[in-house]
Amino acid sequence: MDTTPSAPTTGAPAPGAPNPxxxxxxxxxxxxxxxxxxxxxxxxxxxxxxxxxxxxxxERCIDYARDRFTAVAGESGWPYGRSLEIGAGTxxxxxxxxxxxxxxxxxxxxxxxxxxEVAKRNADSLGFSLDGQAADAEELPFPDESFDLVIxxxxxxxxxxxxxxxxxxxxxxxxxxxxxxxxxxxxxxxxVARRLSRLTWWATTHATRFGPLKEWSRPAEELDxxxxxxxxxAVVDLHTFEPDELERTVLRAGGVNVxxxxxxxxxxxxxxxxxxxxxxxxxxxxGMRWRMFAYKSWLRLSALDKALTPVVPKGLYYNVSIAATxx
Ligand SMILES: C[S@@+](CC[C@H](N)C(=O)[O-])C[C@H]1O[C@@H](n2cnc3c(N)ncnc32)[C@H](O)[C@@H]1O
Numbered sequence: 001m002d003t004t005p006s007a008p009t010t011g012a013p014a015p016g017a018p019n020p021x022x023x024x025x026x027x028x029x030x031x032x033x034x035x036x037x038x039x040x041x042x043x044x045x046x047x048x049x050x051x052x053x054x055x056x057x058x059e060r061c062i063d064y065a066r067d068r069f070t071a072v073a074g075e076s077g078w079p080y081g082r083s084l085e086i087g088a089g090t091x092x093x094x095x096x097x098x099x100x101x102x103x104x105x106x107x108x109x110x111x112x113x114x115x116x117e118v119a120k121r122n123a124d125s126l127g128f129s130l131d132g133q134a135a136d137a138e139e140l141p142f143p144d145e146s147f148d149l150v151i152x153x154x155x156x157x158x159x160x161x162x163x164x165x166x167x168x169x170x171x172x173x174x175x176x177x178x179x180x181x182x183x184x185x186x187x188x189x190x191x192v193a194r195r196l197s198r199l200t201w202w203a204t205t206h207a208t209r210f211g212p213l214k215e216w217s218r219p220a221e222e223l224d225x226x227x228x229x230x231x232x233x234a235v236v237d238l239h240t241f242e243p244d245e246l247e248r249t250v251l252r253a254g255g256v257n258v259x260x261x262x263x264x265x266x267x268x269x270x271x272x273x274x275x276x277x278x279x280x281x282x283x284x285x286x287g288m289r290w291r292m293f294a295y296k297s298w299l300r301l302s303a304l305d306k307a308l309t310p311v312v313p314k315g316l317y318y319n320v321s322i323a324a325t326x327x
Contacts, residue, residue: 087155
């Protein structure tokens with residue numbers, strides 16, 4: 001039996017030590033307690049998160065983070081002095097934006113203590129000093145007007161009360177400060193991506209069960225673990241967004257100069273099946289040439305998608321980003 005100290009089983013877990021080995025009782029409780037699920041799921045995946053999502057702190061990810069930020073927030077005001085990130089995970093967005101020269105001084109927060117620990121470790125290995133603490137984005141533990149910029153990447157779709165979280169972000173911003181949240185799933189983009197992923201998973205795991213492709217199958221227990229993780233993902237993924245609706249939420253929370261940008265149409269139709277395929281086959285089957293092919297194809301399709309923005313409705317793209325200013 002797991003004797004790791006438990007997180008509370010109801011309500012928002014208090015910031016504490018990482019808990020990568022949840023007990024069976026905790027996992028059971030997490031099915032009906034979304035914030036506990038966030039902590040358990042993300043503490044569990046923190047140590048392997050960078051590998052799973054191909055996160056690095058080099059030109060590839062610096063370009064990605066900077067382009068995503070610039071697409072919705074432009075290039076003025078760099079470097080931002082004091083930046084706070086919510087749901088920072090392992091520090092992907094803050095650290096790459098620091099490397100890109102967008103941010104001067106970074107603070108990271110995440111509801112998962114395990115993620116904050118890895119973010120600090122990543123900062124250390126880059127030689128950056130980074131403040132970090134476990135915190136729920138709906139109740140930020142900072143005084144009013146403490147930051148010039150609040151950022152997030154792929155996080156607000158996990159937060160139960162999105163408007164409350166934006167109110168908190170505006171509270172901790174100085175007047176004239178900016179909120180920039182990037183990489184959130186749109187309603188229709190997510191619908192298509194999930195179906196393509198499911199189809200890819202089904203086709204790959206069936207095609208590699210027998211015959212000549214059997215050596216491309218992953219051991220059953222590993223596949224089971226992936227399926228269980230996918231099931232818990234359904235508990236932690238709470239929202240998808242319509243860009244216009246998201247803009248109205250941010251206006252209600254007190255933002256001005258609100259704008260959204262959407263990205264990845266064909267790139268997501270390609271990227272999600274590729275990622276799913278990579279998860280379904282043994283890692284050693286896919287070499288560097290495959291990875292370069294996947295990455296370069298994704299880049300080309302992203303460029304095509306950018307060119308299509310004048311003619312394709314915003315809501316069809318996979319990712320939505322939003323920027324706003326505190327009056
Ligand atoms: C999909 S991950 C993204 C991590 C990182 N921003 C990135 O792009 O790599 C979402 C993160 O949000 C965190 N999270 C979920 N709910 C949260 C909440 N209420 N407050 C703060 N962080 C939260 C999770 O622990 C997780 O690390």
